[in-house]
Amino acid sequence: MRHSLLRLGLAASLSALLLAPPLRAAERSSARQAELYGNLETFATILDLVQKHYVDEIAGSEIMLGAVNGMLSALDPHSSYLSPKEFKALQEETSGRFGGVGIEVAVRDGVLTVVAPIAGTPAYHQGIKSGDQLAKINGEPVSELTLNEATSLLRGKPGEKVTLTVSRDSQQLDFTLVRALIPQHSVTAAELAPGFHHLQISTFQNATAADFQKALREAGKKRPLKGLILDLRNNPGGLLDQAVLVADLLLEQGLIVSVKGREQERSQPFAAEPGEGKYSGPLTVLVNEGSASASEIVAGALQDHKRALIIGTRTFGKGSVQTVVPLPGDAGLRLTTARYYTPSGRSIQETGISPDLTVPFEEPEEVESASGQVREKDLRHHLENDQQAKKSKKLQRKQQTPTERLLTEDNQLRAALFILQQLARPAAPQL
Structure with missing residues (x-):
């Protein structure tokens, strides 16, 4: 298997037909170029005003970086400038070894949102879910952060703690995670x-x-x-x-x-x-x-x-x-x-x-109890279900293996296994 990486009279009339499209294309190109130069002139004027009159003195490199980030963020949620630190982190991630909490985030409707926790990582074990909206990282609001800035705050040396505040179902939940080396094997x-x-x-x-x-x-x-x-x-x-x-x-x-x-x-x-x-x-x-x-x-x-x-x-x-392009100074550009x-x-x-x-996922019973929703079994002095009590005793006598526990807690996996077993059954002979 070989695949490459993606890295994106009559003569006069005929002559007129052939020449017309290039001329129109050239005119369109010239108009676009004139518009671009006009916009660049406006940008240069604003840059000069900021440098001369802004309340605080700001380095030109900082202004230019802000302009680049603004331009790319206006395109789509996935195009971005990568600082040398961020570019290195991306290379580590695709190679499968980096320090972090183990979540993929994206901007959804203007809000930094968890796409998914990576299986086996601190975020996965602590209960971070797909769809959780990030509100704070270590107490710092993320509303004004770019995607790359937020990613940089999430990553760090293994063993360090990071606190995430997420919005879920109109509630704000705090999670303290210990950064780890995210598993290399996927x-x-x-x-x-x-x-x-x-x-x-x-x-x-x-x-x-x-x-x-x-x-x-x-x-x-x-x-x-x-x-x-x-x-x-x-x-x-x-x-x-x-x-x-x-x-x-x-x-x-x-x-x-x-x-x-x-x-x-x-x-x-x-x-x-x-x-x-x-x-x-x-x-x-x-x-x-x-x-x-x-x-x-x-x-x-x-x-x-x-x-x-x-x-x-x-x-x-x-x-x-997205294509990732290396830039001078060990930086990079991620462009759709x-x-x-x-x-x-x-x-x-x-x-x-x-x-x-x-098949919607059904939360295990112990996770449902931690969600804050009150049920009969949460009331003080509630009556126990005698059938459930007998079932629990049987389960206690028989220690579950990791695979059995996985199937017990994951209804989607149980459904997939049941269907797979039916698909694998030999077809009944036709009479």
Whole structure:
């Protein structure tokens, strides 16, 4: 499999027809250039006024940086200037090793919002959820911060504490998290039942496809692989080429995604290619509102080819591709250069991927109790449910394994496993 990274008389009449479009194009180009120079002149005038008359003296570099950030933030939520520190952090993230709390954030309706907590990280374990709106970081309001500034505050040395204040369901909640090294391996695997495996991809990093292929090989060593659950919940995305490679491992042939930009070199289709190590058995895919970008590419390709049953809730809806360009001084530019489309030609920008089977996540009972909602069982001296008490005693006698506990607490995963087992059943003979 070879894929490249995306980095976006009659003669007189005929002569007139050929010459007219270039002339009109040249006129349009000249008009745009004149407008640009006029705007630059206005900018230079404002810059001069600020430097001469603003109440405090401000360095020219600071003004220019503010102008660049303002220009990029006016384009879309994902284009941004990366300072040397931020550019280094991005490189660490895609390589899979950085210090932080483990959340992906984006600006949604002008509010800094959690796209998804990364599985196995401090934010994930402390209960940060997709859709939580960030209000404060270490007591500092984030309303005036850019996306990159907020990301810089979230990251830091492992072992350091950071306090997040989030808005959720009209409540403000405080979480004190201890920064950690975010796991390098983005693929985790578990056998849920004999021959039925759960592979979760937390984000698409440099080695994700290789790790996924390795996990597939390991899954089939003990016993034949009967069915696979690909878990893309709370996967905020990552590298486009890795998403294509993962989809390629699950598709025998056909288009995976089309990337279309203004520039020809930014536009190209990506298709599945012949190769070894592919999985062609029964497949279900779990998604939710935290599944974004690269994870939506995989889910959309598998859904369009009717290769898998998509289960869960509607995805985030990020249908654009960003290119990262190194700048002088170890800085960088993250710029939206293309849109992507699923094999059927649909854009999921804003709309997301609708699952084939909608299964909302049900909070475990202990999490519901911590939500602040009062129920009968929370009242003092309430009567116990005698049937539930007997059930609890049985559970206490039988210690649950991590896999059993996972299935007990995750109704979406239980649904995916049940459906997968039905898909894997041999067809009844026809009489």
